[in-house]
Amino acid sequence: MKMNAADVLIILVGILFCFFGIRFKRGLQIVYSFCFGIAFAYLMMFILVMSRTVDDINDTFAIIIALAVGVILAVISWKLERLLVTIQVVLLTLIITIIIVGIALQDISFAAAFVIALIVSGIMGYVTWLYYRYAFICETAIVGAIMINHVWLFGDTSGIVYGYYEGGSALAVLLTIATAVAGIIVQSKSLKNMENTSLGSGLKKVAFSFESVASIFAGADAQKLGSSNLCTYEKLMVIVPIITFGVNGFLNSINYESEAYAMFLMNTGVFRAYLGVLLEGVFIGGVIYFVMCYETKVSAIYQLFYLVSFLVWFMQMSSYDYSYALSNGIGNALANILKYCIPWIIFLLLDRCIHNDKAKIITMCIVAICWFPAISEFMCYQYFSVTVDMYNCLRWIGIVVTAFGLMYLKKARN
Structure with missing residues (x-):
């Protein structure tokens, strides 16, 4: 499944909605109310036209009405967010229930389906009013999960542009449900x-405010450790990039003449491929750790061990002439450096801001998972092609674990 820049942007916004929605509740509620207002106004106009209640609606007029409704709901949500969340849940429940009842009971009249939907949406509205923060959490988590997995569910955004649809699989649905639950x-x-x-001291809980969000961006970090504070297992982390980009790269690049050696490489090919992506994830996770806990120079020096891959590259290019190496190798080599250097810079910025x-x-882990392999492969090959397979899962597991x-070992050590 190929991905374009719009798909990546949708996934990044989806991550914000799904996992951090409650921390930016007021701002996201305004954005969500605006989008909901546009979508609901458009849906109502579509229903009016399809039911022949209105013969035709001018496109310009429809856009103005949809934008006006979106702006009105966004403004109202600034002061009446609880009411807006409740109204949104009631309307969504009403529409979804009518659709479900209509599909399940095909012989039922619209009036009966509407009454059933009205009762269900009324109950949901009452529950939402009591627990509107958790309703907002469910709302943003589900919307965010769909955005994160939209490529696997519906196909990429180019399908919308060119008018075709690529259906998702049962795995995509399960992955979306799991993402929403998470x-x-x-x-x-x-x-x-x-x-x-x-x-407060003996007071009830205060309403969510920007101060609670700002708390994760305020204050100061603990003093960063220097290279002299590295313990044994942290120093041994340098083995990871050497094996990943040096030893494994060397085994994949040499010209073998021995039949026994050729059989060895062939029989261990799959294992080495899996081990390579797992160790790449370990390397990236190590960069995150050193950025968080140590001075910048420590994470910078750790990254330099990646450059052992250039020894392999030079060995590969040695069998070609100088002009071929310049024309076919330099650009790719630079892209391979930047695909690890740029996320490191992003991690440093996040470390300063959060x-x-x-x-x-x-x-940082979410950024790393989104970057590898989607954006990193785009930098090297100029196209997006991301699949949820064993290789990518092993890379992501390596990063997170x-x-x-x-971090757990560091806290246990202290």
């Missing part, structure tokens, strides 16, 4: 932490 869990824990920190360790490591594992 988003609900993460946001619920964030909400609980925010509610606990917002308790001052909550949990939010910091989660954000290494980053969190090293």
Whole structure:
């Protein structure tokens, strides 16, 4: 499945919605209310036209009406967010219930389906009014999960442009459900932490505000450690890039003449490929860890061991003439450096901006998972082609387990 820049942007926004929606509730609610207002106004006009209640609607007029409704709901949500969340849930429940009842009971009249939907949406509205923050969490987690997995569910955005649709698989649906559940869990824990920190002395919990969001960007980090503070297993981390980009790269590039050696390479090819992407994830997770806990020079020096791959590159180019190496190797070599250097710079910026360790490591891991392989492969091959397969899963597991594992060992050590 190929991806374009619009797909990547949708996925990044989806991650923000799914896992961090509650931390940016007021701002996201305004954006969501605006989009909801446009979508609902357009849907109502579509229903009016299809039911022949209105013969025709001018396109310009329809756009103006949709934008006006979106702006009105966005403005109202600034002061009446609880009411807006409840109204949105009621309307969405009403529409979804009518569709489900209509499909399940094909002989039922529209009036009966509407009454059933009205009762269900009324119950949902009452529950939402009581627990509107959790309703917002569910809403953003589900919308975000769909955005994250939209390529696997519906096909890429080029299908919308050119008028075709690529259906998703059962795995894509299950992955979307799992992502939504994970988003609900993460946001619920964030909400609980925010509610606990917002308790006054004997007072009830205060409403969510920008101050609670700003708290993760305020304050100062603990003093970064220097290279002299590296323990044994942290120093041994340099083996990872050497094996990944040096030894494994060398084995994949040499010209073998021995039949026994050729059989060895062939029989271990799949294992070495899996080990390579897993160790690449470990390398990236190590970069995240050193950025968070040590001075910038430590993470910079750790990254330099990646350049052992250039020894392999020079060995490969040695069998060609100088002009061929310049014309066919330099650009690709530079892209391979930048695909690790740019995320390192992004990690440094995130480390300066976010001052909550949990939010910091989660954000960095999400950036790394999105970057590798989607954007990194685009830099090298000029196209997006991301699949949820064993190779990518092993890379992502390596990133997350290494980053969190090293942080756990560091806290246990202290």
